[in-house]
Amino acid sequence: MTDISQHRPFPASQVATWDFETDVAVIGFGxxxxxxxxxxxxxxxxxxxxxxxxxxxxxxxxxxxxIYIGGGGGTDAQRAAGFxxxxxxxxxxxxxxxxxxxxxxxxxxxxxxxxGHYAWLKEQGVPYRGNYLPGKHIEPTDDSTLxxxxxxxxxxxxxxAKPAPRGHVIAHGGWGGGRPLVxxxxxxxxxxxxxxxxxxxAVALVQDDTRRVVGLIVRIDNQNRFVRAAKGVILATGxxxxxxxxxxxxxxxxxxxxxxxxxxxxxxxxxxxxxAGGDAIHMEQFFTTCPWxxxxxxxxxxxxxxxxxxxxxxxxxxGRVSRCAVDQLGDxxxxxxxxxxxxxxxxxxxxxxxxxxxxxxxxxxxxxxxPGTLSATMAFYNAHAAEGRDPLFHKRPxxxxxxxxxxxxxxxxxxxTSYFSFFTLGGLxxxxxxxxxxxxxxxxxxxxxxxxxxxxxxxxGHGYSSGLSLADCTFFGRQAGRKAAQR
Numbered sequence: 001m002t003d004i005s006q007h008r009p010f011p012a013s014q015v016a017t018w019d020f021e022t023d024v025a026v027i028g029f030g031x032x033x034x035x036x037x038x039x040x041x042x043x044x045x046x047x048x049x050x051x052x053x054x055x056x057x058x059x060x061x062x063x064x065x066x067i068y069i070g071g072g073g074g075t076d077a078q079r080a081a082g083f084x085x086x087x088x089x090x091x092x093x094x095x096x097x098x099x100x101x102x103x104x105x106x107x108x109x110x111x112x113x114x115x116g117h118y119a120w121l122k123e124q125g126v127p128y129r130g131n132y133l134p135g136k137h138i139e140p141t142d143d144s145t146l147x148x149x150x151x152x153x154x155x156x157x158x159x160x161a162k163p164a165p166r167g168h169v170i171a172h173g174g175w176g177g178g179r180p181l182v183x184x185x186x187x188x189x190x191x192x193x194x195x196x197x198x199x200x201x202a203v204a205l206v207q208d209d210t211r212r213v214v215g216l217i218v219r220i221d222n223q224n225r226f227v228r229a230a231k232g233v234i235l236a237t238g239x240x241x242x243x244x245x246x247x248x249x250x251x252x253x254x255x256x257x258x259x260x261x262x263x264x265x266x267x268x269x270x271x272x273x274x275x276a277g278g279d280a281i282h283m284e285q286f287f288t289t290c291p292w293x294x295x296x297x298x299x300x301x302x303x304x305x306x307x308x309x310x311x312x313x314x315x316x317x318x319g320r321v322s323r324c325a326v327d328q329l330g331d332x333x334x335x336x337x338x339x340x341x342x343x344x345x346x347x348x349x350x351x352x353x354x355x356x357x358x359x360x361x362x363x364x365x366x367x368x369x370x371p372g373t374l375s376a377t378m379a380f381y382n383a384h385a386a387e388g389r390d391p392l393f394h395k396r397p398x399x400x401x402x403x404x405x406x407x408x409x410x411x412x413x414x415x416x417t418s419y420f421s422f423f424t425l426g427g428l429x430x431x432x433x434x435x436x437x438x439x440x441x442x443x444x445x446x447x448x449x450x451x452x453x454x455x456x457x458x459x460x461g462h463g464y465s466s467g468l469s470l471a472d473c474t475f476f477g478r479q480a481g482r483k484a485a486q487r
Contacts, residue, residue, distance in 0.1 A: 009207035025229035028236035030058020032451030032473035034185035039481030041192035065170040065177025068467030081132035092161040099460035150465025154316035155394035213446035232484035235449035237269025239424040250283035257420035269453035283426035306330035308374030313393035354412035434480025
């Protein structure tokens, strides 16, 4: 009998008995899998959902519960706050945020249908207070809805699309709204009759002689169980941040930083899809952030590398700042502040004071930089900031301000010891309907995927915005569920 492997589909002709039969089989019970199951069941399909853990969750449950939504003139929260967010601007921002990795068809589709998706989320029971929280925030600490969650108001994005806040956060007191979001979606899936099997790990797909995926093999109670899926299998298994072999092969830059985040994101779904002929793309891409660097007042500071040179406009999204920081030579960067804008970072950030002084020349000397490097950077920056200009990186007022009120301080962000959380962004190439595509761009019959095991809306680490992952996984999870149910 053929060996069972996630790297190679098992022949359907060698399946002696099917232990389970369903229309649609979903692998993974985070927000992606839940939304896929909801839509497949709502379309009348029998749905079996397999989760390797003992309950729902995934990376979605570890998130802030923030979903990136806009277009169509704006959501109720955007319009109430005075923001007119046109679909064209929303699509343009999504494409800019996706950079060279952007899937323009997905960006255009989501921009057109995001308002409908927002209404769908509410129909499932996801609550939104509907208010706007101005300023720069990682997440609301109260139950506020609308925040600026990307680089919308920063260069170059602000010149590409009219800025608008688009982070929509579930009504939830404090951080961590992802868990209640998944709970709501789980209840809806179960109410629709989705059968959930936990502690069930997918170990192989099953293909017939035409290479159509007709089922899968799951490991339950140390036994292999064969599952026939008449209409299709949906992969909703997350990324590969906890698979060091895959990271070394595809995304070695992540070894510069040391705080992976996710939940059992071992790349198994990506490898199942690749084994069946799927094309994995943009596997080198990753998101990272040291998020405590960018709330005000720290955003008024200046970032420099070990050569004392700036490399980013500090008013953009904290993830973009951090991703560009990791691109710098050396093993650390510095955040420069004056006494008027210094705020002690949280201890868990792992940011330390590396140098102080009554002048930038003194700070430069304490950091053991070459004379006339950091001090020249700050002289140039302060002179132009006093005029309201940043000719090098286009930082904008009011965050653009001179740092000329001593004493001065340099906070060190060390890539190995500071808190740079990260996760992978590359994955299976999929159509806008969630079909897994091969290297020719043709769909693999019977196989679908969505969420972080695919390359979706959050495709480029340098342009990521908070809420893009949940937008991508919930919307395209729904797409995959509907398409699978139609077969």
